[in-house]
Amino acid sequence: MRRGVLPVVGSRITKAERPVCRLRPILFEPNIRTFDRRVRGQEIVDVGRRGKRVMIHLGSHDVIVIEPRMTGLVLLADPPGLAHLRLRLTLAGGPNDQLLFWDRRGLGTVRLLSPAELKIKVDDKLGPDALSMCHNELREKLKASRREIKVALLDQAVVAGIGNLYAAEILFLSGIDPRTRCDSLTRPQWKRIQQATLAVLHEAIEHEGSTLSDGTYRNALNGEGGYQNYHRVYDRVDEPCSRCKKGRVRRIVQAQRSTFFCPKCQQRRGLHHTVRTN
């Protein structure tokens, strides 16, 4: 998403509006009138990312923080439909004339924060970014935790940027049972998790994300992502495992969320992946 909206750097915001919508408004902070007053005329100086949030940095040092959650999209092109359009920024002085936030389910949020608020409300609440965290850092945070590793990886205060789909893929690549308690993971396993995190996320970014069967996710130009074609376990129940060819992908529920894994090559016991160090 960040890459997709990068072309707006250098543009100036001439107007911010919340299109008329009969749905319950998403969390919007501050109200649209104040929001518009503070962003109007501001230049977009950078587009950043922190975990799963897109950050639009303005010349005033205020930052627009967009949290798309499940179905939110940041778009330069026209949205899939006008019904769920939540924010329109009108732009000038660059290649694009608009930046939109569209969200079908309305779980996403848009906030305009000062640097001080950004620290308190965003930075202080998030762990290190998934792409820059080192394996020792991850291990130190979780080695005494009794939580299951899959559940812990979804905690943004531990590490920022891993969602449900990617947690499953990461643990598959690591060869680790998603139900394994954090306090029973070995050093080499922590390292494998960190390395698999980089591999999965970089690959997903290269393919511009995953457009799942519901078709919701689109890139900034309203095109489909391609990573769904590379999922090894996510949403592949009963399919033969792409690695061992013997196991069949299984779905379980952890913390009210689907987990997909191969029961054959992601085992808690067994010599295949349990390296005795520590």
Next chain:
DNA sequence: CATATGTCCTGAGAGC
């Protein structure tokens, strides 16, 4: 304090 559960939202799909 750490961990677990409930909550919100909409549309797709299943089942009858």
Next chain:
DNA sequence: TGCTCTCAGGACATAT
């Protein structure tokens, strides 16, 4: 065909 029910998963509030 048209109805009801369930489910998807982000983050935060509340409960244990």
